[in-house]
Amino acid sequence: MPSLCRDCLTLTDAAPPRCPKCRSPRLVAHGELAQLSIAHMDCDAFYASVEKRDNPALRDHPVIVGGGTRGVVSTCCYIARIKGVRSAMPMFQAL
Structure with a gap:
């Protein structure tokens, strides 16, 4: 399942407990994450x-x-x- 780090925006194919790039635990994972075309930005x-x-x-x-x-x-x-x-x-x- 793809996951996205909320801190460094690294996209990975797996859903590890921490980001492989910045080691942040703030990951969001969803099966359709790589296919999304609408984003909500604060x-x-x-x-x-x-x-x-x-x-x-x-x-x-x-x-x-x-x-x-x-x-x-x-x-x-x-x-x-x-x-x-x-x-x-x-x-x-x-x-």
């Missing part, structure tokens, strides 16, 4: 997810994307949301 957390993908050291840390202390939060990951950070929040409040 664009609100997209840029924070890209940063976590590019830098695995950030995986368990809150990530906020925005500009300077006078800017606003463009997006944040779900860990940051648990801590109260929201999109469009002033950066000085989020930090």
Whole structure:
């Protein structure tokens, strides 16, 4: 059964317990996974997810994307949301 890693987006033919590339346990497996043509994307957390993908050291840390202390939060990951950070929040409040 094909599986897809939610962290590094590696597609494999089998359904291992961990991703063979990044060792993440966050895999989704389905028999028709390689045939899907519609995808649901959470664009609100997209840029924070890209940063976590590019830098695995950030995986368990809150990530906020925005500009300077006078800017606003463009997006944040779900860990940051648990801590109260929201999109469009002033950066000085989020930090």
